[in-house]
Amino acid sequence: MNPQCSAVIIGVGPERGLGATLAQYIATKGLHVYIAGRSEAKLQKVVKSIINKGGKASYVLTDATQEHDIEHLFNVIHFDGSILQLAVYNVDSNIPSPILATTAETFTTLWQQNCLGAFLFAKGAIECMKPNRQGTLIYTGATASLRAKPPFTAFASAKAALRSLAQGLAREFSPAGIHVVHTIIDGVIDGDRAAQQFPEYYQAKGKEGLLQLEAIAETYWAIHSQHPSAWTHELDLRPFKEPF
Numbered sequence: 274m275n276p277q278c279s280a281v282i283i284g285v286g287p288e289r290g291l292g293a294t295l296a297q298y299i300a301t302k303g304l305h306v307y308i309a310g311r312s313e314a315k316l317q318k319v320v321k322s323i324i325n326k327g328g329k330a331s332y333v334l335t336d337a338t339q340e341h342d343i344e345h346l347f348n349v350i351h352f353d354g355s356i357l358q359l360a361v362y363n364v365d366s367n368i369p370s371p372i373l374a375t376t377a378e379t380f381t382t383l384w385q386q387n388c389l390g391a392f393l394f395a396k397g398a399i400e401c402m403k404p405n406r407q408g409t410l411i412y413t414g415a416t417a418s419l420r421a422k423p424p425f426t427a428f429a430s431a432k433a434a435l436r437s438l439a440q441g442l443a444r445e446f447s448p449a450g451i452h453v454v455h456t457i458i459d460g461v462i463d464g465d466r467a468a469q470q471f472p473e474y475y476q477a478k479g480k481e482g483l484l485q486l487e488a489i490a491e492t493y494w495a496i497h498s499q500h501p502s503a504w505t506h507e508l509d510l511r512p513f514k515e516p517f
Contacts, residue, residue, distance in 0.1 A: 277329070279355035281346070283309040283337055283394060284363030284413070285319055287465040291413065291486060292363045293319045294464075298490035300328030305355055309335035309346050337364045337390030347397035359497050360398035361411045362391045369424045380427045387431035388438060395442055399451060406450035409497040412439050414457045436507075443506050454496050457509040459517060460484050482514045 280299045285292035285308040293315075296306045300323045308330060310316050316332035323330040333349050335342045350357055366386035368379055391412060402408030418436045421429035436455055443453035461467050463483035467475045475483070489510060496505055511517060 277305050277353070277355045278303070278358050279305040279307060279350060279353075280359035280361070281307040281309065281350060281357065281398070282361045282363055283335060283346070283390075284361075284365065285310040285332075286312065286315050288315075288319055288322060289465045289486070291462055291464060291489060292361075293322075294486040294490050295361055295363065295493060296330065297323055297326070297328070298487065298494060299359065300326070300330055302494065304358065305329040305331070305353075307346070307350055308332045309337075311336055337362075337394065338385040340393055343390070343393040343397050347401055350401060356405055357398065357401040357408055359409045359411070360394070360402075361413070361493065362394045363413045364390055365413055365415065367415075367425065367428045370427060371424045372426050375427050380430075383427050383431045384434065387428070388434040391435050391438055395438070399442075399446055402451050403449055408450070409452040409454065410442065411454045411456060411493055411496065414439075414455050416457065416459045418455070418457050440506070447504070450501070452497070452499070452501070452504050454505060455507045456493070456496075457507070458484065458489070459509045459511040460515045462486065462489070478512075482512050484510060484512055 282292055282296050285296060296308050296319055300306045308316055308319055313334050320330045320332050333346045335346045364386055368383060370379055398410050412435055414436055415432050417425055417429035418432040439453055439455035446453060461478050461483050463485055492510060
């Protein structure tokens, strides 16, 4: 009997969010999807939805910034005996704050969530993938990965660090067969988070001005499916109406 192929996604929240949509989409491709996040209720809901549609999924309650949590997540995958093919770091914590009002605690928290967690996740994912000399590791970046704009300077510094981490990982592990990708989400995602946090801005964008969840998921899968002779390391995604 062949081992089950799997994917892991950390940063899974509401069903109408990128992490959950990625999990739902990847499950339709036949992979067992491990989802991770800090809200057990949300994780349970997403797993139930995937299973009800005929997919395979399980969850592991995980704080991305805690090394022992990340180790436990990948231990679960390892001991299940599955072959990890795809890992997505989708943690995207953002706290708007002018620099003079930004505390060291806030600055550190943003770095821990957006960069430190990505480093810990990479170590776990790559250790799982190296024996098979194949796998894809995708990081969800943001407009702030490329430029800092107040009041998001602290967030941008963390996302820029994430981008550098992804570049270093790609250069180190591509020869080992591991495809490392950094995606820049340059726009507003049509999900619960934006609708609840920035309702007026969200409404002003209109449907055509928002990135659609399923469309992002399709792109992530397409990148994962690329032939190793023509790998993409970095790409940006934005609605056709978004200025840049």
